[in-house]
């Protein structure tokens with residue numbers, strides 16, 4: 434008997450609420466036109482490629498196009514109506530879509546999507562994490578602890594999306610509002626009770642989480658990244674701080690070891706619980722007696738109000754992961770989760786894809802793939818590696834094209850200072866000239882006085898760069914391949930070529946062991 438092929442899981446609830454277009458117009462603050470009462474809407478999309486039959490298509494102006502340019506595609510895919518601004522109205526009506534017109538579709542998108550799906554986040558324990566680095570790690574830790582506490586969980590973030598046991602790919606760190614609300618509705622329908630999600634600064638800027646009030650929002654840290662979107666650090670901070678507002682979160686947990694965290698804790702207009710892994714005065718929760726081992730684990734104690742103390746074991750390397758675990762633990766306590774749940778869940782957690790992930794092999798040096806793609810993260814992981822490495826620290830790194838240009842020389846600079854050898858290479862050049870991107874990293878590296886920096890080489894092709902670094906490694910060295918982590922593609926001029934640092938490193942190690950064995954056979958003779 435033929436076994437039916439597994440169907441890819443939908444990202445939409447199977448039984449969405451049904452609304453008339455007249456109701457939707459009222460919620461959006463527009464006039465319900467005649468005929469709107471006869472149109473039934475069962476979902477919402479702001480991208481024509483994601484429209485399913487029964488959807489309201491939100492045609493909003495973007496930086497590249499106007500959504501109304503795709504109204505005909507949306508209608509063809511089954512959209513039953515459109516919501517747009519005055520400049521998009523004609524195109525939507527030409528596509529035969531009954532059209533609601535509002536001044537700013539972007540601003541109604543989040544709340545309207547939440548309303549259309551029946552406010553699913555209100556029925557879920559919602560934990561959201563923002564910050565430049567550590568969001569994915571912290572949400573994975575939240576997820577295992579919530580499950581240990583008996584919740585059925587949802588996870589939304591950079592690496593993947595989980596609805597209970599089902600795993601779906603993630604296109605973004607934080608989905609657009611219509612996709613987010615549909616996923617939350619699907620989670621509720623599938624019996625999920627708690628959600629750990631990453632909230633990127635893009636999400637806060639574009640209103641992707643408007644329509645969600647988090648039970649607890651966490652702030653990890655803020656250092657340079659994404660200035661191509663925010664312009665300067667102050668605006669970047671303002672975007673992140675917007676999560677800590679009564680419209681977005683009931684309570685906040687803030688890391689006091691970070692300069693912006695201290696500012697946030699002082700000024701946030703919601704109740705804030707603070708934490709510190711580095712002894713910041715006045716923190717509600719602290720990590721103490723931190724013991725980092727050379728095999729990439731740590732033991733420490735977290736100490737909180739009223740004599741609360743818990744001993745934690747973590748199978749993640751570096752003091753930055755102690756900070757992530759402390760943030761997760763403080764968020765969990767603040768959400769009312771039993772501490773016993775995170776004590777055992779953290780001890781059993783064995784790591785997450787592409788974050789300080791060891792590439793297995795018989796070689797007598799370490800090869801590690803990590804997602805460090807900011808100056809702070811590069812410095813933090815290289816300094817950590819220095820602590821346990823007997824030999825030299827060798828870093829492979831590049832910077833993404835079409836992203837923050839200012840971070841490139843800073844990443845080059847910190848890598849040159851902290852590593853013994855830096856191999857500069859490509860990382861998702863996107864639409865940019867890859868040589869220009871590498872030049873900027875190289876300029877930063879070479880600005881470090883020669884006596885204070887390691888050797889620096891430029892190897893454009895990423896596979897060759899990995900081969901170069903692994904080829905240079907001697908017993909006791911650590912090779913850190915940075916920036917792409919779990920990513921499975923290299924994006925060059927609009928084309929994504931399959932590329933996974935972990936796979937490539939393994940292939941290179943394999944090639945090298947074959948070559949060594951062949952040479953040994955030649956030496957040994959027939």
Ligand SMILES: CC(=O)N[C@H]1[C@@H](OP(=O)(O)OP(=O)(O)OC[C@H]2O[C@@H](n3ccc(=O)[nH]c3=O)[C@H](O)[C@@H]2O)O[C@H](CO)[C@@H](O)[C@@H]1O[C@H](C)C(=O)N[C@@H](C)C(=O)N[C@H](CCC(=O)O)C(=O)O
Nearest residue numbers: 479480481482495496497498499500503605606607633635
């Ligand atoms: C800077 C940014 O985030 N831009 C996002 C934004 O683009 P935009 O406003 O310019 O929109 P546009 O491309 O002009 O299109 C206008 C409208 O037409 C629609 N459209 C467009 C084409 C089409 O065929 N059909 C269609 O309906 C679009 O969905 C949109 O509604 O809205 C688009 C539609 O949702 C997103 O695809 C696009 O994300 C781009 C691709 C992106 O790369 N975003 C990244 C940087 C991002 O969001 N990253 C963050 C943080 C990462 C991290 O640090 O972890 C994330 O959360 O992932």
Ligand SMILES: Nc1ncnc2c1ncn2[C@@H]1O[C@H](COP(=O)(O)OP(=O)(O)OP(=O)(O)O)[C@@H](O)[C@H]1O
Nearest residue numbers: 565566567568569570591753803804805810813814
């Ligand atoms: N608390 C931290 N402080 C500084 N660097 C960190 C911290 N946690 C992790 N890192 C570094 O940042 C990298 C990315 O970590 P993670 O994926 O958890 O962060 P993220 O905030 O989700 O990143 P992204 O915004 O790209 O999704 C890690 O691979 C590590 O190099």
Ligand SMILES: N[C@H](CCC[C@H](N)C(=O)O)C(=O)O
Nearest residue numbers: 806832833836860861916917
């Ligand atoms: N999620 C982040 C990290 C990508 C890291 C790096 N591989 C790059 O392409 O810049 C971003 O979208 O900026």
Ligand SMILES: [Mg+2]
Nearest residue numbers: 568569591606
């Ligand atoms: Mg992430």
